[in-house]
Amino acid sequence: MRKLANHVYKSIFRIGWPKDERAATKAMVSSITLHVHPPKVRPAALKFRATWALGIISVVLAGALTATGVYLMFYYYPHPDVAWRSMKDLAFVVPFGVVTRNLHRWGAHAMVAIVTLHMLRVFLSGGYKPPREANWVAGVGLWVLTLALSFTGYLLPWDQLAYWAVTVGANMAGAVPWLGKPLRILLLGDMTVGEAALLRFYVLHCVLLPLLLFGLVGFHLFRVRKDGGLVVAEHDPETLAAKPGFRLPSWPHLVYRELIVGLLTTAALLALALVANAPLEPLADPSRTPNPAKAPWYFLGIQELAHWSAFWGGVFIPALTVAVLCALPYVDRHLHGVGRYFPRERRLASGLFLAFALFFSVVTVIGTLFRGPAWALMWWPN
Amino acid sequence: MTPREDRWLHAVFAFASVAIVGLVGVAVAREWTRPLSIDQRLVPALGVVDRCITCHDEAKHPGQMLEQHPVERFGCTICHGGQGLATSAKAAHEASPDWERPLFTKAERDAACGTCHVGSAAPIARVAAGRKALADRGCAGCHTIAGVAPPNHAPELDGLRDKVSPAWVRAWLTDPGKLDPAHKMPTFRLTRPEIDALVAFLWTLPGAPMRPMPAEPAGDADRGKTALAKVRCATCHKFEGRGGDFGPDLGLAGVKVRSAWLWNYLTDTHRVHPKTRMPGFKLPPQDAADIVAYAAEQWVPDTGVLPWQAFEGDVDPKLAAKGLQLFADHGCGTCHFVAGARAAPSAPALDRLGDRRLTDLSRTTQGRMLPDVPAWVAQKVQAPQAFDSAGAAPSKMPTFPNVTPEEALAMGIAVASQHASPPPEPWIRHHEPAPFVPPPGETGQLVERFRCISCHRFNGQGGDVSRIPLDNVGARLRQGWLERFLREPVTVRMDQAERMPILGMTDEEAKRLAAWLETAFGDGRIGPAPVFLPNDATEGKALYALNKCGQCHVGDGGGTMKGPTLDGAAQRLDPGYVVALLRDPAVVPENRHVGLRLPDAVARPLAAYVLSLPGASPWPDAPH
Structure with a gap:
């Protein structure tokens, strides 16, 4: 019996618990889950400040969102007549319904923020430069997918908040010249947000966008490894102090750290989900427009800009932002100061990028907190 | 990696693991406090999912209400409000950001009855009283209210200039209560220049179809008083401080109406005032002249209005145009029909006020929030200016005379029973009595002239001057007796102050009306004459x-x-x-x-x- 158990174990885990560096390397290579990691990593790449763990946190959040999302799908009906009541059932009768919805909601907000910060970090350390250009573009794609996932999920509770946020979002999409109207109809399946839009958003949110995300995440992680691992400074004092080419085995150094980040992220999210309830407003009522009607917070910067000019603020700047982000690695190609934050050689790039990020943060904060009825400025957030 | 770094990592790992175990423990513990099983009543057609019976025992419901409203057919929240889906007392009973309607107040519960029990004769006292008040007060003139007809007996204003003096109109628009304590018209908050503009506009309207009043022989006030008594005007009108208050106080007629108009009104009522509720009298010219003489002597000095005086000078067309604008803005035309003036409802529709959330309702000037929709409406009816805010234009809603708090609340309840999407038809009970339909032809013309329904009730509707309803009157009274009575009404009920007036019917007319009453107002429950035994x-x-x-x-x-x-x-x-x-x-x-x-x-x-x-x-x- 023991023999059989041993046989089964060996059939799955070909290498046992690694006892030496050689076995550890073998373990990393032979396991599909661990194989996305390199067998060995540079010590500098293990430093917290090299990544702030933002990429791993994003992956953990994506995993948590998938798990909670599947649970929610068991109880959710994507039809206006019952969608909101599904939220009520989650709140009142479904076991762990409240905490699951909270985890999903806060996890989604966190993921939007973390993925954005991840992009900021990669930019600041020059991680988009050759040979990582394509992976940066893939990252931009993942950022857009994250926003799209969050936006499509926003509608599903079918409450006033969801309905009007998505109405505003769809209206902003409608401001695109020529393509705006067809784009809106393609998105909503109708002239206004209704049952067709709810079904479309549901399918996008639960099937199409997650599939794209998973695929692109696979590509992204694979390319991290194939492009030479994390970007670290060639002239990092610590790297220099070590022997050239010195590597630590990923097992346990990298894997353990990842595990800790995963646990911490989970704990933080769980704590948040137990303390704060996901917002829910009254049932969507197309005849009762809240004043002001606001998009989800991550689009409020765009809404704020769109308030100044529907085309320039709502279409041109966002489109230009994505275009510039994608073109960036093919324009800014010199390798000076890569792997360090704010190196002298990249003062202009860092400054411009930070200025833009700051600008967008400020308009987002204004749009979120300081805009009252009729989009009038309020000096005191309510 | 240094041992120090390793120790640090182990500590964080341990912390995170313990934290997760603890947090999961909290989540499980919370799950434990929820009821393990819930009971619910589902009424899909009403959209009802009521879990109230998880805690409440419907068998202990007080009163007999559930006998006719079983919970399995109605649920709980239809009558009680609150959040039926909830499984905790707080969520079920109270308002929250996602549930704006807490348990109903007493007034809201009555309004909830009125949601299904539609019609003016709904068997809920406050709903029926409120609906009656909404109709009587003419609310439907300015507001759209489902099931409430716009008012239809305000005097038409064509011919007003031949009836009253500008001074009287000014005094009336300033404070009608001073001229007629029992008046029906609400008071609009008008400024003096606005009133002048309205008067100018009213004086551009066509005159009344008057026939000249003969100068000779002159009327005699003493004979006039006798004539008034003979016709029994006191049944509806007060004079010398006594009489009914169904019609205007005749003591005030002396300062109100022009003598020539009154004479025309008495000799052919409907010619000069077709919409009045008063029967069409055709008094002999001499009687009319006597009554006019009597009325002219009735002074009420403290109203400050002098007897009839002509409009001084010419009407300023600019002022009149402004008056027309005011007339339209205040919705006067919805009660007083005037050709060429807008008569569409000018105030917010009330047909879905029952759906309003408290947060949607305006607060009073002092920032007070009313406890429910009925109370808000009641406040609005009693003192619309209570909601005026400093920056905005004052409310155009007028103040209504002699509204008691009970009546105002009943009106609020009736209004709060109106919803955009009422329950489906199988749940609706109609309580709208069949209206009085006048017969065709000549008889119909007589009914139109004598306006029986102004005083008598039929099927629960109509005037309440008379205690004798017209329902099955034909089966109750003998035709021959009816015929004589119509021509020459006598006193049957000694205790009644109101007596049927002498309508001045001819034999022919009385015969025709009696025959109609006898045939059209039968009753299957009243059998033929019984066979009496000798003893x-x-x-x-x-x-x-x-x-x-x-x-x-x-x-x-x-x-x-x-x-x-x-x-x-x-x-x-x-x-x-x-x-x-x-x-x-x-x-x-x-x-x-x-x-x-x-x-x-x-x-x-x-x-x-x-x-x-x-x-x-x-x-x-x-x-x-």
Whole structure:
């Protein structure tokens, strides 16, 4: 019996618990889950400040969102007549319904923020430069997918908040010249947000966008490894102090750290989900427009800009932002100061990028907190 | 990696693991506090998912309400409000950001009854009273309210300039209560220049179709007073401080109407005021002139309005145009029809006010929030200016005269029973009595002229001057008697102050109307004349005493005058009706026999006795 158990174990885990560096390397290579990691990593790449763990946190959040999302799908009906009541059932009768919805909601907000910060970090350390250009573009794609996932999920509770946020979002999409109207109809399946839009958003949110995300995440992680691992400074004092080419085995150094980040992220999210309830407003009522009607917070910067000019603020700047982000690695190609934050050689790039990020943060904060009825400025957030 | 770094990592790992275990523990513990099983009532057609019975026992519901409203058909929240889906007391009973309607207040519960029980005669006292008040107060003139008809008996203003003086109109628009304490028209908060503009506009309207009042012979005030008494004007009008308050106080007519107009009104009422509720009188010119003379003597000095005076100078067209604008803005045209002035509802529709959330309702000037929609409406009715805010234009809503807090709240309840999407038809109960339909042809013209329904009730509707409803009147009274009565009404109920006026019918007209009443107002519950047995009348005499009929009725030389006199009842009453009434008083609406249900063996002899009581005809000349 023991023999059989041993046989089964060996059939799955070909290498046992690694006892030496050689076995550890073998373990990393032979396991599909661990194989996305390199067998060995540079010590500098293990430093917290090299990544702030933002990429791993994003992956953990994506995993948590998938798990909670599947649970929610068991109880959710994507039809206006019952969608909101599904939220009520989650709140009142479904076991762990409240905490699951909270985890999903806060996890989604966190993921939007973390993925954005991840992009900021990669930019600041020059991680988009050759040979990582394509992976940066893939990252931009993942950022857009994250926003799209969050936006499509926003509608599903079918409450006033969801309905009007998505109405505003769809209206902003409608401001695109020529393509705006067809784009809106393609998105909503109708002239206004209704049952067709709810079904479309549901399918996008639960099937199409997650599939794209998973695929692109696979590509992204694979390319991290194939492009030479994390970007670290060639002239990092610590790297220099070590022997050239010195590597630590990923097992346990990298894997353990990842595990800790995963646990911490989970704990933080769980704590948040137990303390704060996901917002829910009254049932969507197309005849009762809240004043002001606001998009989800991550689009409020765009809404704020769109308030100044529907085309320039709502279409041109966002489109230009994505275009510039994608073109960036093919324009800014010199390798000076890569792997360090704010190196002298990249003062202009860092400054411009930070200025833009700051600008967008400020308009987002204004749009979120300081805009009252009729989009009038309020000096005191309510 | 240094050992220090490793220790640090292990500490964080341990912390995170413990934290997760602890947090999962909290989540599980929370799950534990929820009811393990829930009970619910589902009524899919009403969208009801009520989990109230998880905690509440419906068998302990007080009163008999659930007998007719079983929970399995209605759920709980239809009547009680609150969040039926909730499984905790707080969420079920209170408002929250996602649930704006907490448990209903008492007034909201009444309004909830009115959601299904539609119609003016809904069997919920406050709903019915509110709907009646909404109709009587003319709310539907400015607001759209489902099931409430716009007012239709305000005087038309064409011809106003021939009726009253500009000074009177000014005083009326400033404070109608001063001129007529029983007035119906609400007070609009108008400024002096606005009133002047309105008067200018009213004086551009066409005049009344007046016939000249003969100067000779002059009227005589003393004879006028006699004429008023003869026609029984006091049934509806007050003069010298006495009389009914259905119509305007005649004591004020002297300062209100122009003599020539009053003379025209009395000699051919509907010619100068087609929409009045008053029957069309055609008094002899001399009687009319006498009454006009009497009215001119009736001074009420403290109103500050002088007797009729012509409009000074010419009407300023600019001012009149401004007046027309004001007339339209204040929705005057919805009650007082004027050709060329807008008459569409000008105020917010009230047909979905029941859906309003408290947070949607305006607060008072002091920032007070009303406890529910009925209270908000009541406040609005009693003092609309209470909601005016400093920056905005004041509310155009007028103040209504003599509204009691109860009436205002009833109006609020009636308004709060209106929803954008009422329950499906199987749950709706209609309580709209069949309207009074005048007959076609010549009889119809007579009914239109004498306006029976202004004073008499039919099917629960109509005026309340008379206590005699028209329902089954034909089955109750003998045709011959009706005929004489219409021509020359006599007193049947000594205790009634209101007596039928002398309408001045010709024989022909009375005959026609009596025939119509006899045929169109029958009743299947009232059978043909019974066959009385020889000793029924004798037996009935004892029963009459036994049942103490004399406590209310005059008959056979005794009794009191609370009820109609029974002497000579056979001339008046249909024998079948007397028996039917004694068996079941419900055959006549509003009958005071309530609860007196006699078996056949008692009713028949009693009827025989009553019908045998002798009495002289009130019309000595009449053959019978």
